[in-house]
Amino acid sequence: MTTGQAITPVTAEAVTAEAVSEALTAFLAERIKTEVAPDQDLFASGLASSMFAMQLVVHLEETYDIAIIGPELKLDNFRTVQAMTALVLRLRDG
């Protein structure tokens, strides 16, 4: 690896926290017809049902080419845009 040079792989560029957060907010706006804040609890506020949560799992897996399995499949990882963004970045790094 060379150092001192700005090397930005295309895939990493496409999957920054900002990009994921923005894309998710847009997806939610389309699906639940509501503009949500990054830290808004989708489930406590009744915006999303557990059924919609399942669609979110499938959407994240397909969009970001990740597998969300086992212990990562918990509701807390899907409560907010922030939490989902963190999950996507963590699994893509992993």
Place this chain on the structure above:
Amino acid sequence: MPDAPTLVKCLIWDLDNTLWQGTLLEDPGVRLPDEIRDVIITLDARGILQSIASKNDHDLAWQRLEDLGIAEYFVHPRIGWGRKSDSVCGIADELNFAMNTIAFIDDLPSERAEVSFRAAEVRCYPAEQAASLPGRPEFRPDVVTVDARRRRQMYQASFRRDAERESFAGPDEDFLRSLELVMAIKRADEEDLSRVEELTLRTSQMNATGVHYSDAALRGLLADPGHEVLTVTLSDRFGPHGAVGVMLLEYRPGVWHLKLLATSCRVVSFGAGTVILNWLIDQAARAGVHLAADFRRTDRNRMMDIAYRFAGFAEDPCACLTSTSPASTASTASAGERDGVQCLHLAAAPRPGPTTMRLTAPDLTAGRVPVR
């Protein structure tokens, strides 16, 4: 000894000189023989769906079917000028049925050959065999349950429901509430188990455990005080969904063990799995017990995997799991795997009832003293 033939799940009719006598475009008064009407009604009552693949003017042909009083018997009819094989495959696709469960009847050998060429598994019959179809083994299911008798109405209600969902603008949860869903969980009796047996026979089901319990095994547990066999039915303002789920629960000291949870694919989009799990968790909390749940991942139960995990089930080790009896399958000393079957665990806490449907269910805690 030869196996029983695969049952036909949908019979697709040609119209001219097959279903009715004559060619509609030449003779607007084509006649429906009584024996053909009997066949249609008989197969419908057995839960065999029927459709149409006909080269005809659509509006004219449909009007004639309505005038004859039989239009309501057909689902996803394909009346037009395309290839019959396209129609047959399209109908099978829309129903999500395998080709070897489809039958096609047509008076023209050329049409039967065209369908056979492109869909070899479809069973084709010449028109003159129409009256004999109900007597053939592939059209005779062993058990005809109340759900089978109204299967066509359930499919038709489901089309109307889907159409309404497509046109619904608000959040999913609002749409679900608009359906006026009613779920009934009840302790199973013999009749309920027949309906569930059909559910487990059919391919479109979500078996969370991936472990098959035979009808005989479930019947044997009906009277066992250590086990609970529960069935789930669902209905909404479009009509009944029928028996859509089955649970097998074993009571143990300090822990209830969910050994089987299977729900029909048809009700996944209503969040039925989650409603059932939340009810069970709430019951366990009232009884002061933990929950253990068997789960084996298969290529078709992902949604149930997610439902379990989102309900809070995890791979925690817990002392309650050591009390499981050695005779029971899939029970291990700690949460873990055996034969690919995971034993998931949850320390139950009270849950609110569903917000999207009305639920009626027995009180499992009645007569059960909390263990801890």
